Amino acid sequence: MANDLQRALRFFRPDRARIAFVFTLMLVNIALNLLKPWPLALIVDSVLGDKPVPAWIGSWAGGDCKSCLLIVFSLLTLGLHLLQGALGAWQNFLAIGVGLRGLQRVRNDVFACLQRLSLKFHHGAKSGDLIYRAAWDTFSFQTLFQQGLMTTASATCSLLLMVVVMWQLNLLLTLVALATVPLVVAAIKFFGKKMTERGAAAQQADSAVTSLVQQNIAALPLIQSYTREASEEEKFTAQTASAQEKRLAQHGWELIYWLAITAAFGLGTAAIVYLGATQVLGGKLTVGALLIFLAYLAQLYEPLNQLSHVGATLASARAGVKRVFEILDSHEEVKEAPNARRVQSSKFKVQSSKLSDSAVLTVDGAIRFENVSFRYQQEREILGGISFELKPGESAAIIGPSGVGKTTLMNLLPRFYDPTGGAVRLDGADLRELKLKDLREQIAVVLQEPILLPTTIAENIACGKPGATRDDIEAAARAANADAFIRKLPQGYDTQVGEGAARLSVGEKQRLNLARAFLKDAPILLLDEPTSALDAESEALVVASLNDLMKGRTVLMVAHRLSTIRRVTKIIVLENGRLAEMGSHEELLARGGYYTRVASGQVSLD
Numbered sequence: 001m002a003n004d005l006q007r008a009l010r011f012f013r014p015d016r017a018r019i020a021f022v023f024t025l026m027l028v029n030i031a032l033n034l035l036k037p038w039p040l041a042l043i044v045d046s047v048l049g050d051k052p053v054p055a056w057i058g059s060w061a062g063g064d065c066k067s068c069l070l071i072v073f074s075l076l077t078l079g080l081h082l083l084q085g086a087l088g089a090w091q092n093f094l095a096i097g098v099g100l101r102g103l104q105r106v107r108n109d110v111f112a113c114l115q116r117l118s119l120k121f122h123h124g125a126k127s128g129d130l131i132y133r134a135a136w137d138t139f140s141f142q143t144l145f146q147q148g149l150m151t152t153a154s155a156t157c158s159l160l161l162m163v164v165v166m167w168q169l170n171l172l173l174t175l176v177a178l179a180t181v182p183l184v185v186a187a188i189k190f191f192g193k194k195m196t197e198r199g200a201a202a203q204q205a206d207s208a209v210t211s212l213v214q215q216n217i218a219a220l221p222l223i224q225s226y227t228r229e230a231s232e233e234e235k236f237t238a239q240t241a242s243a244q245e246k247r248l249a250q251h252g253w254e255l256i257y258w259l260a261i262t263a264a265f266g267l268g269t270a271a272i273v274y275l276g277a278t279q280v281l282g283g284k285l286t287v288g289a290l291l292i293f294l295a296y297l298a299q300l301y302e303p304l305n306q307l308s309h310v311g312a313t314l315a316s317a318r319a320g321v322k323r324v325f326e327i328l329d330s331h332e333e334v335k336e337a338p339n340a341r342r343v344q345s346s347k348f349k350v351q352s353s354k355l356s357d358s359a360v361l362t363v364d365g366a367i368r369f370e371n372v373s374f375r376y377q378q379e380r381e382i383l384g385g386i387s388f389e390l391k392p393g394e395s396a397a398i399i400g401p402s403g404v405g406k407t408t409l410m411n412l413l414p415r416f417y418d419p420t421g422g423a424v425r426l427d428g429a430d431l432r433e434l435k436l437k438d439l440r441e442q443i444a445v446v447l448q449e450p451i452l453l454p455t456t457i458a459e460n461i462a463c464g465k466p467g468a469t470r471d472d473i474e475a476a477a478r479a480a481n482a483d484a485f486i487r488k489l490p491q492g493y494d495t496q497v498g499e500g501a502a503r504l505s506v507g508e509k510q511r512l513n514l515a516r517a518f519l520k521d522a523p524i525l526l527l528d529e530p531t532s533a534l535d536a537e538s539e540a541l542v543v544a545s546l547n548d549l550m551k552g553r554t555v556l557m558v559a560h561r562l563s564t565i566r567r568v569t570k571i572i573v574l575e576n577g578r579l580a581e582m583g584s585h586e587e588l589l590a591r592g593g594y595y596t597r598v599a600s601g602q603v604s605l606d
């Protein structure tokens, strides 16, 4: 628990020199703040009254000249206020800067971590929750630093210093001032809890309003077609009414709280005025000292109030920090070996320069599955005893009923997952011995649902090969039958895709994905039902360029069109997680098994 907080503060360590400086500023600032009432006290005692000025000021400000003293003390008051205000602003600015830089570090770490974690992690997590943690829970680190550390330190220091100075001035009045503290603390505790509870209830009601709006907008076609507007409005009105009541209750308690604090303050002030004035009359205290007391008393409650919130602040910051650490602590399932081998392609242009180290694996594109088994969860084996081999340039189609594990099998090649048993080899080397980035460079993937990044068309294609020229990109687009439609877009290759920008059809997106694969020019191609989401017309365009793309590469595909399946070297039939049949179209037809039923149309492929 405390460890989480300590660990969270480590994100601020790079700024420790700056933090030390902020603390120094803070101490100076507190001291200046405590000095603020002193010139007034001197005016009251020595200019208005008859008390001799302290010798060091007297010699400095012109001895007995009362109007000189008045000017000096007034200017001093102004100077103290300006200096303290300026230093306070500087200190806060620096502290906020440190807080924000810590926040930035945490966010970058979380993002890098989310990118590294395997698909298995992401399938198990709700993306909304991850987004919330990355975007909002990370603020807890900033809160922890600014409110948890800085405010606490500054409130504690000013409280202590104030009491010390008061003690020096007058013991009795200090005790009276301190006697009101338990009252204030009790008020803070009692009302603080009420305010937190009411605040949480109000927040929940507000968030219910927001999600109602969101849900209704999402369901608008339904609401309008069933003319449910009136009843939805009724529901919404009830929700806003409840939110309104809860907010009002929260503010009500806040006002009562301030009333209680004011009462305690009034009580303390009255007691000190009475006792102090009695002491002044008795000649035991100067009027100036009494004024200092009253000034300090007014300031005593602010640090108390701040300290009283620290518990709640820390508790909520701790919750956020913990949720962020849960992400940062998720271990990567797919790890790169410490002495992983580099990989390069023998004839494809995927890398720009050739490596000449003898340890480098030069890949022609031979794939071998050796007795591979895989399970997502311990209880259920998805794949078992899968063995097959593809020579460079050969192609295989994996077929089998929906959910049998076709996608899973393909995902083993780029190491989205590692097999639980057996090994997958590329040109003889176990994938786990290879540099992950190099391995993935050798593989181009086209999935059933095309994925685009929220950037321009050109960059979407180029993400297969960073640094590609515009000519390369356009050539790849032409090869993928995408050039024509791209040119018709408002900004051509520079059109932004994604929400609010160009809306592309699935067929067009798929051709962008193919262009990406063309540009990547990798020896191995993975196709997971790339044409199954397309209508007949765009399917024809995609299939034409797919055939070009496959030439000379080792291809592993999940396909649903018989015409495509027929053209591959090997057909692999999966049934119940096992390799049930394997061979060419003709060989499998002769066997009269699952594939024969597929080919004769008795079983349709998904």
Ligand SMILES: Nc1ncnc2c1ncn2[C@@H]1O[C@H](COP(=O)(O)OP(=O)(O)O)[C@@H](O)[C@H]1O
Pocket: 119, 120, 123, 124, 376, 377, 382, 401, 402, 403, 404, 405, 406, 407, 408, 409
């Ligand atoms: N991330 C995952 N976690 C747990 N189970 C999964 C995951 N992905 C797929 N599965 C399960 O594994 C089985 C094989 O899935 P998949 O490889 O997608 O099948 P196919 O592509 O042949 O339709 C299915 O039963 C599916 O429910």
Ligand SMILES: [Mg+2]
Pocket: 406, 407, 408, 528
């Ligand atoms: Mg699938």
